[in-house]
Amino acid sequence: MTQYHKQPVAAPPVVQDFLSYLVGIKNKSRNTAYEYSLDLRAFFEFYLQKNAAKDLDDAAIQDAYLKLTIADVQNIDRIDIADYLYHMSNKGLAAATRARKLAAVRAYFDYMCYKTYRLEDNPCEMVESPAFKRKLPVFLTEEDCVELLEAIRQSLDKNARRDYLIIALFMCCGLRIDELVGVNVGDIRPYQDGDTTGLQLVVTGKGNKQRTIYLPDLCIDAYNVYIAERPEPRDAKEKALFISQKGQRMSHRAIERMVKKYFAKANLDAARLSPHKLRHTAATNMLNANTDIRVIQQALGHETLQTTQIYTHVSNASLREAFLNNSLSQRLNEREEHKAK
Numbered sequence: 001m002t003q004y005h006k007q008p009v010a011a012p013p014v015v016q017d018f019l020s021y022l023v024g025i026k027n028k029s030r031n032t033a034y035e036y037s038l039d040l041r042a043f044f045e046f047y048l049q050k051n052a053a054k055d056l057d058d059a060a061i062q063d064a065y066l067k068l069t070i071a072d073v074q075n076i077d078r079i080d081i082a083d084y085l086y087h088m089s090n091k092g093l094a095a096a097t098r099a100r101k102l103a104a105v106r107a108y109f110d111y112m113c114y115k116t117y118r119l120e121d122n123p124c125e126m127v128e129s130p131a132f133k134r135k136l137p138v139f140l141t142e143e144d145c146v147e148l149l150e151a152i153r154q155s156l157d158k159n160a161r162r163d164y165l166i167i168a169l170f171m172c173c174g175l176r177i178d179e180l181v182g183v184n185v186g187d188i189r190p191y192q193d194g195d196t197t198g199l200q201l202v203v204t205g206k207g208n209k210q211r212t213i214y215l216p217d218l219c220i221d222a223y224n225v226y227i228a229e230r231p232e233p234r235d236a237k238e239k240a241l242f243i244s245q246k247g248q249r250m251s252h253r254a255i256e257r258m259v260k261k262y263f264a265k266a267n268l269d270a271a272r273l274s275p276h277k278l279r280h281t282a283a284t285n286m287l288n289a290n291t292d293i294r295v296i297q298q299a300l301g302h303e304t305l306q307t308t309q310i311y312t313h314v315s316n317a318s319l320r321e322a323f324l325n326n327s328l329s330q331r332l333n334e335r336e337e338h339k340a341k
Contacts, residue, residue, distance in 0.1 A: 008037035012068040015040055018111050027207035031178060039104035044068055046084050047076060070118060078123045081105065085130065095130040102129055139280040144268055145171055151266035161229065162242060163258050165222040169201075170259070170275055173213045174282030174300045177252055177275045179203045184239040185230075188215070188223060199223065205301040213299065 007030060008019050019037055022028040048064045049056055056064065084105070088098045106124040113122040140148065148171075152164045169175050169183075182204055191200045191214075199220050201213040215223065233240065234247030242250045256275060263270035279300070286296045297304075 008033045009041060010066060011037055011041065012066050014068055014070050014073055015044070015108070017116070018108050021111060021115070027209070029178070029206045029208070032206065036104045036107070039101045040108055041065060042101065043084055043105050044072075046087055047080055048072075050080070050083065073112065074119060076123050077121075078126060081123050081127045085127070089130075098130045102127070138272065138277050139284045140171070140268070140273075140277065142285075144266070145281065147266040148262060148268065151262050155262075155265070159245070159258075161222070161226045163262065165219070165226045166242060166255065167259065167262065167278065168219045168222045170278035171281055172216050172219055173201065174279045174286075175203065175213075176205065176279060176301075177255060179205055179301075180242070180275075181250060181252055181255065183241045185227075185241050186239065187241070203301070206303070209301065211298065211301050 008016075011019060015037070018040075019033045022033045022036060023030060045061050045065050048068070049061055052061075052064070081102075085098060085102065088101065093101075102124075106127075109119065109122050109124045112119045148167065149164065152160055152167060155163075157163070166180065169180060183201070187202045187204075188199055189202070191198060199215045201215055202210055203213055204210050230241075231243050231247065233243050233249075238247075238249065240249035242255075244250045244254055259275045259278070260270045260273075263273050283296055283300055286299065287293070291299075
């Protein structure tokens with residue numbers, strides 16, 4: 001799956017060791033390592049600029065970062081971390097963003113202190129993460145989902161059947177875009193459990209962990225239609241289920257553009273929505289169908305239950321709305337308004 005994963009940016013050996021540890025030992029995805037590499041580079045470049053005898057231009061600071069040594073790392077203290085947080089705040093970065101970037105720095109120093117013992121003191125030990133409220137995930141209503149699928153169904157695009165299956169998998173199965181890009185033809189296979197038969201999808205998620213998804217009828221029907229006319233890839237060895245117009249595995253960007261296009265066709269807010277919002281939609285629909293939260297955790301491939309629990313707030317919000325928008329209250333209000341006239 002590595003051909004479509006982002007590769008970590010160039011890093012000095014003292015940082016590259018940590019990135020290799022993330023992928024090789026912690027089994028994190030290369031995309032995760034890429035994000036960590038960006039966050040760590042930003043921190044160390046700030047530190048080097050702060051302690052430089054004169055202002056460094058972009059080329060000089062990048063060169064200094066690539067020459068970062070263990071001695072430089074050992075000189076970093078709690079004040080440097082606090083200064084970095086203050087610097088990010090002055091740049092206007094949101095608390096959630098600052099907390100995420102600090103988490104990368106904290107993970108690095110934890111590794112250096114408690115895994116390799118190359119540092120005696122952890123400069124992040126007494127540093128608190130910025131407090132922030134988690135935003136409720138954006139998701140589509142059932143009516144929105146119907147409108148979106150209908151927009152694809154009515155499309156004259158030659159790839160409409162492919163696109164219908166892609167969006168159905170996002171919407172019904174909660175796939176991440178990485179996971180969908182990586183689906184191969186052989187990953188969808190028939191199964192039989194007693195008298196029950198159907199199709200299942202074996203998904204390779206973060207850290208190359210696999211999970212099984214049982215396809216609902218909507219996805220099975222869409223799959224059967226698409227697979228019957230799946231175009232031949234340019235390379236006969238290409239195993240990707242979803243083929244681009246160039247005869248290659250579809251890219252992240254191509255899928256994002258396609259999904260945005262159909263959001264617009266369905267008169268949905270394309271600027272606010274994304275493929276990941278369809279994953280939120282799948283999770284919310286599962287929860288509203290009274291699916292056990294631990295089952296949802298497994299279905300979505302979340303490492304911790306805490307990640308899944310954010311959807312309970314969505315469900316509670318829907319429940320609250322159902323009570324507050326009680327039709328009896330509306331009828332009484334309408335009657336009072338009528339009397340007032």
